[in-house]
Amino acid sequence: MFASRLDRARARMEADGVDVLMLSVGSDLPYFCGYEAMPLERITMLVVPREGDATLVIPGLERARVHERPEIFSVAPWGETEDPIAKIADLAGAADTVAIGDHMWAGFLVDLTNQMPNTSFRRASSITSPIRQVKDAEEVARLRKAGAAVDRIATRLQRGEIPLVGQTEAAVSAELGRQILEEGHDRVNFAIVAAGENAASPHHHAGERVIRAGEPVLCDFGGTMIGDDGIGYCSDITRNIWTDDRPDREYLEAYAVLHEAQAAAVRAATVGTPCQDVDRAARQRIVDAGFGSYFVHRTGHGIGVEAHEDPYIVEGNTQPLAHGNAFSVEPGIYIEGKWGMRLEDIVAAADDGPDPLNRADHHLAVLG
Amino acid sequence: MFASRLDRARARMEADGVDVLMLSVGSDLPYFCGYEAMPLERITMLVVPREGDATLVIPGLERARVHERPEIFSVAPWGETEDPIAKIADLAGAADTVAIGDHMWAGFLVDLTNQMPNTSFRRASSITSPIRQVKDAEEVARLRKAGAAVDRIATRLQRGEIPLVGQTEAAVSAELGRQILEEGHDRVNFAIVAAGENAASPHHHAGERVIRAGEPVLCDFGGTMIGDDGIGYCSDITRNIWTDDRPDREYLEAYAVLHEAQAAAVRAATVGTPCQDVDRAARQRIVDAGFGSYFVHRTGHGIGVEAHEDPYIVEGNTQPLAHGNAFSVEPGIYIEGKWGMRLEDIVAAADDGPDPLNRADHHLAVLG
Numbered sequence: 001m002f003a004s005r006l007d008r009a010r011a012r013m014e015a016d017g018v019d020v021l022m023l024s025v026g027s028d029l030p031y032f033c034g035y036e037a038m039p040l041e042r043i044t045m046l047v048v049p050r051e052g053d054a055t056l057v058i059p060g061l062e063r064a065r066v067h068e069r070p071e072i073f074s075v076a077p078w079g080e081t082e083d084p085i086a087k088i089a090d091l092a093g094a095a096d097t098v099a100i101g102d103h104m105w106a107g108f109l110v111d112l113t114n115q116m117p118n119t120s121f122r123r124a125s126s127i128t129s130p131i132r133q134v135k136d137a138e139e140v141a142r143l144r145k146a147g148a149a150v151d152r153i154a155t156r157l158q159r160g161e162i163p164l165v166g167q168t169e170a171a172v173s174a175e176l177g178r179q180i181l182e183e184g185h186d187r188v189n190f191a192i193v194a195a196g197e198n199a200a201s202p203h204h205h206a207g208e209r210v211i212r213a214g215e216p217v218l219c220d221f222g223g224t225m226i227g228d229d230g231i232g233y234c235s236d237i238t239r240n241i242w243t244d245d246r247p248d249r250e251y252l253e254a255y256a257v258l259h260e261a262q263a264a265a266v267r268a269a270t271v272g273t274p275c276q277d278v279d280r281a282a283r284q285r286i287v288d289a290g291f292g293s294y295f296v297h298r299t300g301h302g303i304g305v306e307a308h309e310d311p312y313i314v315e316g317n318t319q320p321l322a323h324g325n326a327f328s329v330e331p332g333i334y335i336e337g338k339w340g341m342r343l344e345d346i347v348a349a350a351d352d353g354p355d356p357l358n359r360a361d362h363h364l365a366v367l368g
Numbered sequence: 369m370f371a372s373r374l375d376r377a378r379a380r381m382e383a384d385g386v387d388v389l390m391l392s393v394g395s396d397l398p399y400f401c402g403y404e405a406m407p408l409e410r411i412t413m414l415v416v417p418r419e420g421d422a423t424l425v426i427p428g429l430e431r432a433r434v435h436e437r438p439e440i441f442s443v444a445p446w447g448e449t450e451d452p453i454a455k456i457a458d459l460a461g462a463a464d465t466v467a468i469g470d471h472m473w474a475g476f477l478v479d480l481t482n483q484m485p486n487t488s489f490r491r492a493s494s495i496t497s498p499i500r501q502v503k504d505a506e507e508v509a510r511l512r513k514a515g516a517a518v519d520r521i522a523t524r525l526q527r528g529e530i531p532l533v534g535q536t537e538a539a540v541s542a543e544l545g546r547q548i549l550e551e552g553h554d555r556v557n558f559a560i561v562a563a564g565e566n567a568a569s570p571h572h573h574a575g576e577r578v579i580r581a582g583e584p585v586l587c588d589f590g591g592t593m594i595g596d597d598g599i600g601y602c603s604d605i606t607r608n609i610w611t612d613d614r615p616d617r618e619y620l621e622a623y624a625v626l627h628e629a630q631a632a633a634v635r636a637a638t639v640g641t642p643c644q645d646v647d648r649a650a651r652q653r654i655v656d657a658g659f660g661s662y663f664v665h666r667t668g669h670g671i672g673v674e675a676h677e678d679p680y681i682v683e684g685n686t687q688p689l690a691h692g693n694a695f696s697v698e699p700g701i702y703i704e705g706k707w708g709m710r711l712e713d714i715v716a717a718a719d720d721g722p723d724p725l726n727r728a729d730h731h732l733a734v735l736g
Contacts, residue, residue, distance in 0.1 A: 024474075038571060041669075041676050061665045064569035064704070080666045081683050102475030106392075107491045109474040123475045174549070181542070201432035203406060297429045298448045301409075308409050315449050336432070 019095035026103030034230035146235035147357035149183035158365035173206035185223030199340030238344035261285035275317040300328035387463035394471030402598035514603035515725035517551035526733035541574035553591030567708030606712035629653035668696035
């Protein structure tokens with residue numbers, strides 16, 4: 001699998017005139033070689049010449065963490081007092097064009113630019129993203145498994161099996177994190193819990209605010225499930241709960257709009273449809289209902305080995321959906337000082353129609 | 369405080385010929401303005417001209433997360449379909465030299481370089497690190513508080529109050545993580561639990577290996593405590609436990625060497641001493657005892673708002689320690705296939721002598 005992925009990367013390098021691909025921290029590295037770099041001041045770099053063998057440059061003290069795959073790469077550890085930048089530049093030779101990992105620390109790119117002044121650097125995603133964003137059946141199955149795991153947690157929230165009223169947002173967030181791990185993820189990526197007016201901030205940080213009866217709570221959570229091959233796939237879901245049995249009428253009306261907008265966008269996500277049209281499908285319903293100015297973000301993001309990746313479901317992205325694209329569909333309505341709501345599923349585009357990977361109930365959960 | 373820190377940064381920019389400082393994800397941003405950027409594909413950037421006002425460019429949907437400080441910076445949100453790179457370049461004007469956040473994603477530096485082809489980029493740490501690495505009394509107090517919190521956890525480990533035998537490394541790691549949060553940290557940075565032969569890998573990832581009676585366990589853990597000002601300070605400690613009352617003689621002999629080496633390095637960490645001499649103080653003892661080739665890493669790293677920062681306690685770093693430097697002293701001995709051991713405290717250099725911020729017992733904890 002890794003060999004085939006690297007072959008595809010090399011074919012793209014050939015087509016794009018890239019001499020060397022360099023991958024460091026981030027999700028490209030595990031995707032292409034099964035190893036994940038620690039985000040530390042000690043640099044790790046997979047150096048992939050268009051022709052010739054790949055080399056994984058690693059800090060010596062992390063050598064034991066590397067599952068060696070001699071058919072894919074050789075390992076070049078560097079010692080604590082060696083200069084790894086010189087080592088990497090040496091492996092790259094006189095490359096005109098290097099595609100460099102998008103999530104590598106910029107400081108290392110400054111160092112490499114100083115060491116390789118005649119080399120032009122571009123984003124590695126120009127090579128890796130077209131490959132990564134088309135998931136094969138095995139990858140979709142892994143995303144589905146991660147999705148089913150967070151669905152079970154969402155269902156517990158909706159049934160009132162996870163205490164909300166009287167708890168702080170932070171305590172509920174910690175409990176969601178615990179359940180994310182218990183349900184088979186290896187990593188918690190986020191667990192947003194936003195009560196009442198706090199939900200008007202889409203990326204609210206769960207805090208000491210105590211959840212009360214008679215208000216809405218937005219929960220947006222997900223993690224990464226890492227397989228035996230070292231590659232992790234992500235989950236991401238958002239559901240909304242009203243904490244007693246008397247939901248506010250204005251909130252309910254907005255929720256009905258959101259629910260229909262989200263469903264419309266999922267239906268629109270057919271193979272061949274430009275990404276921006278999926279955004280428009282959700283947005284049009286929300287605009288028509290008069291909430292347009294309260295839907296302050298794009299409709300979604302791709303998901304796979306990374307929680308956010310291509311394709312983005314946003315106005316201006318004319319890329320047509322392909323079989324195997326996986327992405328979130330998550331419109332929201334946010335009214336400052338009052339409340340916010342967002343409804344999110346992961347969806348895989350497929351030749352026989354949009355394939356939702358989350359199945360937890362989409363209605364507002366009304367407790368009590 | 370933020371204003372004074374930015375003043376010091378601007379003075380350094382003046383001295384170093386830097387026109388604009390740009391800070392994004394990482395610890396520089398909260399240190400200089402109290403805001404921490406989310407590590408996402410939506411860029412956040414504090415743009416600080418040497419003369420003139422600073423501007424915090426943020427994704428519009430994160431605006432509610434910003435604690436506005438108009439005396440320090442103005443806020444410039446960008447919309448989902450705007451180009452933030454153009455906005456940032458515009459704020460930078462015709463800068464010849466930009467110092468760019470070391471931990472920003474390299475992909476954004478590629479974009480900025482394309483947008484600003486005549487600008488030379490260098491590491492922001494050339495400006496920020498000399499400021500950050502000298503902690504004032506309040507910062508040392510915060511590091512001491514975080515250190516005392518992990519000391520309490522270490523003491524529980526040493527007293528056998530945290531179950532080890534029969535548990536998986538991963539379960540103990542999760543429990544340490546839970547206690548790190550319970551003891552007042554806001555974030556778990558790592559919780560290495562390495563049993564027996566696994567400890568020979570310094571950065572071992574706690575896994576499904578079940579801890580047995582009659583073997584050593586290395587625990588290295590720490591987190592970040594975030595204050596009301598949005599700035600977090602880190603803890604980091606390593607202790608070793610033998611899981612029954614009959615420790616192996618060879619291990620005990622090595623541990624005695626390690627214990628003495630660590631204490632010698634702490635004693636050596638006086639103001640004015642070059643960092644590499646602290647490394648040498650530890651290393652010499654270990655070399656003399658015949659374990660030199662098993663001490664495979666530097667002696668330590670600076671610590672503060674970031675878990676690893678300047679100054680590094682490593683051969684080749686001739687920088688003399690200054691009052692207010694804070695760093696780890698953590699020699700180790702690693703024998704592949706057998707065991708590994710590391711003993712770590714955080715130490716603040718002070719005019720009246722080295723000030724250890726960890727006080728948990730340094731002896732091998734022998735259970736049972």
